[in-house]
Amino acid sequence: MRFENMTDAIGNTPLVRIDPAVHGLRNIDLYAKMELLNPFGSLKDRAAWNMARPLLTQAVERGDTVVELSSGNTAKALAVIAGMHGLTFKSVTNRMKVAEIKDLLLLLGAEIDELPGQAECLDPTDTDDPLTRMYHRLAGSGDGYLHTDQYFNELNVDAHLNGTGPEIVKDLDGRAPDYFIACVGTAGSSTGVAAALRQHNPDVSVVGLVAHKSDFIPGIRTIDEVHEVGLFDPGVYDTVETITADDAIDGLLTLVRRCGTLAGPTGGGAYQGAVRHLRAIDAQLTERHTAVFIVCDRVESYMSYLRERRPELFGRPPRRNSLRTVTDADVRQAATMDVAEAERWIAERRGLVVDLRSPFAYQALHIDGSINIVDELFAELLHGGLPFGHRQPVLLVCPVGEKSARYAALLTRMGHPDVRSLDGGIIAWRDAGAELVRD
Amino acid sequence: MPLYLSPRIGPTLQSALDETVLMAQLSDALGSPLGVILPQQLTANVAAFRSVFSDHRLSGQIYYAHKANRSSALVRELAATDAGIDVASLAELQHALGAGFVPQRVMATGPKNEEFLWLCARTGVTVSADSVGELAALATLVTDWSLPRVRVMARLSGFTSAGVQFNSRRSRFGVSAAAVSEVLDVIEKRADALDLVGVAFHLDTIGLPEKAVALEGCLGALDECRRRGLRPWSVDIGGGFGVDYLADGAQWEQYTSALTEAVLGRRAPLTWTGHGYGLRAEGAHVRGSLNLYPAHRPVSGPAYLDRLLRTASPEQRRPLGTLLLDNMYDLHVEPGRALLDQCGLVLASVLEVRDEANGDTIVRLDCNARDVSLEEHGVLMDPVVVHRTTPAAPGPVGVYLFGNLCLEADLITRRKVFLPSRPCAGDLLAFVNTAGYLMDFSATQALRQPIGRKVALYRDDGAWRWCLDEQYWPVHHRAEAP
Numbered sequence A: 001m002r003f004e005n006m007t008d009a010i011g012n013t014p015l016v017r018i019d020p021a022v023h024g025l026r027n028i029d030l031y032a033k034m035e036l037l038n039p040f041g042s043l044k045d046r047a048a049w050n051m052a053r054p055l056l057t058q059a060v061e062r063g064d065t066v067v068e069l070s071s072g073n074t075a076k077a078l079a080v081i082a083g084m085h086g087l088t089f090k091s092v093t094n095r096m097k098v099a100e101i102k103d104l105l106l107l108l109g110a111e112i113d114e115l116p117g118q119a120e121c122l123d124p125t126d127t128d129d130p131l132t133r134m135y136h137r138l139a140g141s142g143d144g145y146l147h148t149d150q151y152f153n154e155l156n157v158d159a160h161l162n163g164t165g166p167e168i169v170k171d172l173d174g175r176a177p178d179y180f181i182a183c184v185g186t187a188g189s190s191t192g193v194a195a196a197l198r199q200h201n202p203d204v205s206v207v208g209l210v211a212h213k214s215d216f217i218p219g220i221r222t223i224d225e226v227h228e229v230g231l232f233d234p235g236v237y238d239t240v241e242t243i244t245a246d247d248a249i250d251g252l253l254t255l256v257r258r259c260g261t262l263a264g265p266t267g268g269g270a271y272q273g274a275v276r277h278l279r280a281i282d283a284q285l286t287e288r289h290t291a292v293f294i295v296c297d298r299v300e301s302y303m304s305y306l307r308e309r310r311p312e313l314f315g316r317p318p319r320r321n322s323l324r325t326v327t328d329a330d331v332r333q334a335a336t337m338d339v340a341e342a343e344r345w346i347a348e349r350r351g352l353v354v355d356l357r358s359p360f361a362y363q364a365l366h367i368d369g370s371i372n373i374v375d376e377l378f379a380e381l382l383h384g385g386l387p388f389g390h391r392q393p394v395l396l397v398c399p400v401g402e403k404s405a406r407y408a409a410l411l412t413r414m415g416h417p418d419v420r421s422l423d424g425g426i427i428a429w430r431d432a433g434a435e436l437v438r439d
Numbered sequence B: 001m002p003l004y005l006s007p008r009i010g011p012t013l014q015s016a017l018d019e020t021v022l023m024a025q026l027s028d029a030l031g032s033p034l035g036v037i038l039p040q041q042l043t044a045n046v047a048a049f050r051s052v053f054s055d056h057r058l059s060g061q062i063y064y065a066h067k068a069n070r071s072s073a074l075v076r077e078l079a080a081t082d083a084g085i086d087v088a089s090l091a092e093l094q095h096a097l098g099a100g101f102v103p104q105r106v107m108a109t110g111p112k113n114e115e116f117l118w119l120c121a122r123t124g125v126t127v128s129a130d131s132v133g134e135l136a137a138l139a140t141l142v143t144d145w146s147l148p149r150v151r152v153m154a155r156l157s158g159f160t161s162a163g164v165q166f167n168s169r170r171s172r173f174g175v176s177a178a179a180v181s182e183v184l185d186v187i188e189k190r191a192d193a194l195d196l197v198g199v200a201f202h203l204d205t206i207g208l209p210e211k212a213v214a215l216e217g218c219l220g221a222l223d224e225c226r227r228r229g230l231r232p233w234s235v236d237i238g239g240g241f242g243v244d245y246l247a248d249g250a251q252w253e254q255y256t257s258a259l260t261e262a263v264l265g266r267r268a269p270l271t272w273t274g275h276g277y278g279l280r281a282e283g284a285h286v287r288g289s290l291n292l293y294p295a296h297r298p299v300s301g302p303a304y305l306d307r308l309l310r311t312a313s314p315e316q317r318r319p320l321g322t323l324l325l326d327n328m329y330d331l332h333v334e335p336g337r338a339l340l341d342q343c344g345l346v347l348a349s350v351l352e353v354r355d356e357a358n359g360d361t362i363v364r365l366d367c368n369a370r371d372v373s374l375e376e377h378g379v380l381m382d383p384v385v386v387h388r389t390t391p392a393a394p395g396p397v398g399v400y401l402f403g404n405l406c407l408e409a410d411l412i413t414r415r416k417v418f419l420p421s422r423p424c425a426g427d428l429l430a431f432v433n434t435a436g437y438l439m440d441f442s443a444t445q446a447l448r449q450p451i452g453r454k455v456a457l458y459r460d461d462g463a464w465r466w467c468l469d470e471q472y473w474p475v476h477h478r479a480e481a482p
């Protein structure tokens, strides 16, 4: 396969059978449309390219900024496409909730604009929601923006009507599946694919999956929000069902651990939602049926999302010399020094003063002659052993003398014979009128 | 199926509500509406904020934002604690001083006229200055009247962030964080009159990321102070910690889903004339966004402060609380609504209950939408029915609550309210947990309708006792019989 551009590699993704031993359906062949194999990482590559392509020549002439309301895959694809054409991309979002995607967008050179949060003191005269205001801003400034408008742009649907859908039919030897299951974000993919499949078989049963109301599944809408989507037409779906974040993660684990498919949460949700929906039908069937669901994107971008919700999946062995192993009894044994004694000790240059506060705070004001190792870094060093010799007396300093006492206890346990903590910390030092300097 | 939005009622408030005979007597004697204040709850609320401070080892002051309620009982009870008070007008300052606050415990915020500034300077309260002009005017007053140096905070706004742009609503108040050097120029020039003790912000948002950006911006401004040799030691992060009004998050979710369906015409309207609270239908789609207070807020009040202090600062990536402590800064907060959580209720008497021909049931109350300003503040929360006698027909009923003004718009709420049992004339509706902004913030004497009286209800000797709000002082222990 030889291409001129990465955009030429968009689409033509494989349709892969899920092992019946995994899903347990006896009369239904379940296939996954592997949209995670698109070049920029997701199903949204298709929509982004289809929406942007016709406008690019003009945009390049005028040097427009590409703008989209997206905190995920559409933003990612558009950022790449904009970059390939020398344009800037700006993503406007309600809340950029997935850290990895935010970082990736910044890496790609995108600008990210966060809309303001809800007012604490309600202003009832303020009827304009931030979204409406953004649309006004884009319209008001007129030129200068290429707004792809994915929630309302029919080209988003067309990308799937002419691409994703027909590919599925072709791979099923010219037949549409009996069931099609997809998560709904902008509704572009489910609407487009459903229309293409129904051209071959008007009886295809289409299941739309949305997030349970109080849940957050990155990339798709909740049951209420879906009504705000311009492309969403309830008539497209035979049923709209909800999935929880837990469902999505359960499905994701099945796909990544058992199916060789490194799917993100919506792929997992689609799998879980599909099996749940089909299980009841499967029991009644007497002939073989076919079902297809979409795996939208990849798991790697969601590590923080997974870690937050399933910390146990990331259990690591405890590290040695961890501060968490210090008991309150250890701390009470730790040697301390009050401010007056510390002033003498420092004046006589009896040892090393380590300030555990943040570099910013240290640089603003500190005890003359102290060195700064912020606590996080100090903790990291200690996992490897003592960062100074046994014969080096040490005085530890922190804000109120609690953290320094814990570290003093830990160092003592690690075998250091002469480590002490400044009693009351640097706040007591300041309050006693002792000298603080800045360089 | 009734769509309840049951209020969250703590044990103290519940025990007051259980005194149904007392409630009815108070309403009969003092009229409707009647504000009932529970001053002692405030002490517990201050303690809950304090414990967040001590968990983070932070020093600093909790300044109650007086604007949230006009009550004297609350201010006097607060004077008996270790908290401070945030006053935003001349009269609020006078009120606080008269209630027993020494000037060291008072912070003056908001827009100020000359009289307000003069009394601040004369008594020595801390002035949170809104603009460079205000600082200059203050310095002039100090010189002209030979007053002692005034402690000032510089209120900042318009913070910017690197990387992701966190947009905030534009604020009327404060000096742009980018122009902090102009403030410091004035402070340095008028060092004889002005003593800079810290920097401040108050953002009208529930968004943590915006506040994190602002707090880190304040740290930057304080660093600029230190570069110039100034030594302010505090950051005031304003108010806006919020209250969780509802007992059950599932009810809130059901209600807002149902409202969306009603706006789309998929179910019978839930509101007077199909009002959508910010949502509207365009074809088969909803547009707009829900313009309501997020009444179900599990992380609110002290827990919200804790969450903010645990949030990593966007640039230095260290928890904000740790950064404050590292820098030896005091943290000041100005909670209004959150400090008044569970501190009061409004009693309104039912004048009439009638069934309309179209099937609607109307409950007409002897109070108006300004007396219980749930609607103006976008708080959706059911009242509690206080029956005089056992209800004849038990079972839920959906009603519209009409006010006592001769005004089409005077509905206590445009929402159809579901009550677990039908009230009748003479019964009371208790709008609970309304002390913060919802009780007297907007009350007016339009149509010469009286503004409701207020009583303080307090526990003493193991029983509930009451007095008029203005009669209340924290020293209510009666002398023991000889």
Ligand SMILES: Cc1ncc(COP(=O)(O)O)c(C=O)c1O
Residues within 6 Å of the ligand: A043, A044, A072, A073, A074, A183, A184, A185, A186, A187, A188, A189, A190, A218, A219, A220, A264, A266, A267, A296, A297
């Ligand atoms: C991860 C993920 N899954 C599913 C979808 C849903 O696709 P569509 O927008 O076509 O409904 C999206 C869309 O943004 C997505 O980002």
Ligand SMILES: Cc1ncc(COP(=O)(O)O)c(C=O)c1O
Residues within 6 Å of the ligand: A120, A121, B065, B068, B086, B109, B110, B202, B238, B239, B240, B241, B242, B334, B335, B336, B337, B338
């Ligand atoms: C400067 C200032 N501080 C504090 C508050 C209190 O806010 P809240 O009642 O939301 O805590 C306000 C409210 O308007 C304010 O303007």
